[in-house]
Amino acid sequence: MSYQLVIGDKNISSWSLRPWLAMKHAGLPFREINIVLRGPDTKAQILSYSPAGKVPALLAGGDVIWDSLAILEFLAEAHPDARLWPAAPAARALARSVSAEMHSGFAALREHCSMDIVARVPMASLPEAVEVDVRRIVAIWRDCRSRFGVGGPLLFGAFTAADAMYAPVATRFRTYLPDLSSYGDDGTAQAYVDAVFALPAMAAWERESQGGPSAAG
Numbered sequence: 001m002s003y004q005l006v007i008g009d010k011n012i013s014s015w016s017l018r019p020w021l022a023m024k025h026a027g028l029p030f031r032e033i034n035i036v037l038r039g040p041d042t043k044a045q046i047l048s049y050s051p052a053g054k055v056p057a058l059l060a061g062g063d064v065i066w067d068s069l070a071i072l073e074f075l076a077e078a079h080p081d082a083r084l085w086p087a088a089p090a091a092r093a094l095a096r097s098v099s100a101e102m103h104s105g106f107a108a109l110r111e112h113c114s115m116d117i118v119a120r121v122p123m124a125s126l127p128e129a130v131e132v133d134v135r136r137i138v139a140i141w142r143d144c145r146s147r148f149g150v151g152g153p154l155l156f157g158a159f160t161a162a163d164a165m166y167a168p169v170a171t172r173f174r175t176y177l178p179d180l181s182s183y184g185d186d187g188t189a190q191a192y193v194d195a196v197f198a199l200p201a202m203a204a205w206e207r208e209s210q211g212g213p214s215a216a217g
Contacts, residue, residue: 001078003030004059006049008037010209014115014168016056017205018068022075022164024201026082033059069103072161084161091148095155095162098140102165109133113176115168117209123176131183137169138180138189145188153195163196170196 005023007016023030035045035055043053050057050066057066058074065074076084086092108129126134144155144162151157155166170193173180180189196202 001061003028004033005030006033006035006046006055006057006059008035008055010205011117012115013037013055014171015054015068017115017168017171018164019056019058019071019075021167021199021201021205022072022082022084022159022161024204025159025164025199026075026079026084028075028079028082030058069099069165072099072164076161083158084164086148086156086160088148091156094144094148095160098144098155099162099165101140102169106133106137106169109137109169109172113172115171116175117171117206119175120178121176122178126177134173134177134180134183137166138184141166141192142186142188145192153191153198155192159199167196167202 003023005016005020007013007020010016020032033049035042037055046055046057047053049059050064052066054066056068056071057064058071060074060078065071072084075082086095108127112127112130113123141155148156152159154160154163156162173189173193174197177183180193181187183189197206
C-alpha cells in the first residue's frame with residue numbers, strides 16, 4: 001500500500017512529528033505533503049486532504065486516517081513487523097495507557113511550552129500547572145524505563161509508538177527545561193531526551209526543521 005502523510009511545519013507541528021517519526025523509524029515508505037501552517041489558506045489546504053481540517057493525516061489508498069494516535073494504531077495493525085507496540089501484554093497495556101494520557105492531557109505544558117525545535121528559551125520557573133505536567137511526565141518516563149526499559153534506551157527498550165507520542169515533549173524539554181533535576185528527575189528523563197534526539201529519524205526531522213534537505217521516502 002502506498003502512503004502519503006500530510007504534515008505541518010517541522011519546527012512547530014508536534015502532532016505531525018509523531019506518525020512521521022514512527023514511519024521513518026519503521027522504514028515504511030511514504031510521500032510527504034507539507035502544509036505551511038498559520039497561513040491564510042492553511043485550513044483550506046488541509047481540508048482538501050482531511051475532513052478534520054488538522055494535520056497530520058495519512059492517505060492510505062482510498063482511505064484517510066487523521067489524528068496522530070489513530071494513525072499509529074492503524075500502522076501498528078497494518079505492519080505488525082514494525083512492532084510499534086511492545087509484545088508483552090503488560091508492557092503493551094502501559095504503552096497504550098501513557099500514549100493515551102499524552103494524547104489527551106498535559107494542556108498546560110502545551111499552552112506555555114509549544115514545540116519549537118530551533119529555539120532555546122530556558123525557563124527559570126514554571127506556572128504551577130506546567131510544573132505538575134512536567135513532574136508527571138518525568139514520573140511516567142521513569143516508570144516505563146524501570147519496568148520495561150531493559151534492552152535499549154527508550155521507554156520500552158526498543159522504539160514503540162509511545163516514543164513517537166512523547167518525542168515532541170523531549171523537544172519541549174530541550175527548548176525550555178534543559179535541566180530536569182528540579183522536577184523530580186534522577187537522570188532517567190534527561191537520558192531519555194538524549195536517546196530520542198539520538199534516533200536517526202529524529203535527527204532527520206530536526207535537520208529538516210532547520211531548513212535542511214528533505215529525506216522523505
